[in-house]
Amino acid sequence: MRILLLEDDADLAEVVALGLRNESYAVDVVGTYAGADELLRTTTYDVACVDLGLPDGDGLDLVRRLTTDGELRRPRRSLILTARDAVGDRVAGLDAGADDYLVKPFHFAELMARLRALARRGDDRGALLNVGDVTLDLATHTASRSGTRLRLTAREFSLLRYFMHHPGEVLSAEDLLEHVWDANADPFTATVRVILSRLRRKLGEPPLIFTITGAGYQLRPSS
Known part of the structure; x- marks a missing residue:
């Protein structure tokens, strides 16, 4: 499984990417909206993990574009990773097209469980x-x-x-x-x-x- 990790906190991105790679996932890390846009035009991902608060844009806009912009290669699934924890933010993220929403700080084990669940979605083979x-x-x-x-x-x-x-x-x-x-x-x-x-x-x-x-x-x- 190939994952796009869009996270502007370099330290957090490094820790999460290392953990995912240790679990045998291929991970491309990017810290800006523009960088993610560039990768999504050329690379197909199984899952996009998207932070919302980015230095050059709002990740929520990118999540919306994943379902509407024909120039982007739509990942099979998308997961929002963000510190925005209000109910309204969760609703907005899911309504924008995200498949799941995980609030920071989170336990890595929960992130892994959610990625496994996303991989199984639409697949009756289970774990x-x-x-x-x-x-x-x-x-x-x-x-x-x-x-x-x-x-x-x-x-x-x-x-x-x-x-x-x-x-x-x-x-x-x-x-x-x-x-x-x-x-x-x-x-x-x-x-x-x-x-x-x-x-x-x-x-x-x-x-x-x-x-x-x-x-x-x-x-x-x-x-």
Whole structure:
């Protein structure tokens, strides 16, 4: 899952981004309305976490534009993170199109729970993903195959999660970079191949992820 974190408090943004990355999310951090606008014109996000009080604009206006401005790539979900705690502010945020509203200060565990809930919205699979004999528990951040625990790094877990959200689909290296890595990833390195090779090795036999020559990679459930 790739997240846009729009937060003008640099210290808070750093702490939240570090926590999210440790939970295997790809995070792009920006501190201004203009910076978020620029990213949203070129990058597709699964979730946008938007602060309202910004130095160059109001995040509420950006939330509205996510549903109306065709020049912006609309994230699948949006979450307002703000110190504005009045009932009227919450109502305004949700009416503007936000999927959730979380008031600062907040516990990181609650932010994670809300992100998991947003990811499940419209998805009847809940916290458990099952493809063939592989199971991912998104709540406990664990993976197993045929009942045997897989010891995955955060990036390997994120990559497997993305494959399991798209079983049978052919995913290009660009798709994987777009959704599993953030803006710090170098598209000209072999980073996808390296992490994918490690993931395949940990998944064991029979193989689950196949290379489709000239197209990308495909997760095929074992029979």
